[in-house]
Amino acid sequence: MSGQIPVVDFSAYSLDNKNVNEVELQALTDELMHAFTTVGFVYLKNTGISSSKVYDTFDVADKFYLQPETVKEKYSRPLDKTAERHGWMALERENLSLIGQSRPNDLKECFNVMPPLSEGQTWPAEVPEFEPVMMDFFNSCHELAMRLLEIIGRGLAIKDVDSFLGKFKNVGKGGNGTNLRSLRYPPVPEVVKENQVRCGEHTDFGCLSLLFQDNPGLEVVNLEGEYVPARPIPDTTLVNIADTLQRWSADKLKSTRHRVVMPDSEEERRRVRRSLAFFCHCDSDAELRCLDGSDKYQSLLAREYINERINATYLSG
16 A cells, blocks of 8 residues: 555556456456545556656757747647647746645646647657657556456446447547646745745546656545545556546545645655546547446437536636
């Protein structure tokens, strides 16, 4: 356990595993479902995504973030609130704090990778390796997410797991909001705004999120409703359930609040914090009818639900 977040060995269904054992897969399913129905977060080790691959992706993202502001502005993400979009977001442009909390905008910058690119959107020409490295990482995360969704389908006793997985067929192809977000949290300035944090308290919108991080700062709400650190553990992927899947599962799966706070120690405040977050969404036209056959929530399309969630979030220009 790390605080109250379990650490689970994913070897039984690792991306490298070519000989899946049914008994081991069922044991893994039981472990993961316990985590996803209680705290909503889990650390996975032995996923098949190596630390060297994660850090290579961090390093390529850094090459973009170190470009002049005038260069980065060419790749700015549109400021509308209708959907997740490809592109860069400047420092303090976004505020993820939940409604009812008055905070300055988040002390971070980020780049959303969301294939296929819309008309007028481009990859950073100044960093030619940015596209191939980011897309390779996107594809690895996609493969891992699909394995996790298959396990969740089994764990929820969905009669037709293949049909459930078919609701994710457009990942990376359009008509689906899945995106890979690179985030850079700069060293904390000498003077910060009152109540400012690196990333405000929020839950994720989609179905499933994968997180890779290099320095502390992330905090997650535990079973007692208190924030606890979710520190980086070497060679692990931190996975959490997101809002769409909680609703779709009739609240059997738990989407948990989390945030990134300012470091306490002077040493940590001087450090850059980097993370990569893969936000896996179902297809925009997927019908969110409760997977257990209940009528706990009215059926609606995924894009309708996501738009509701986005419009309830502070996104600032």
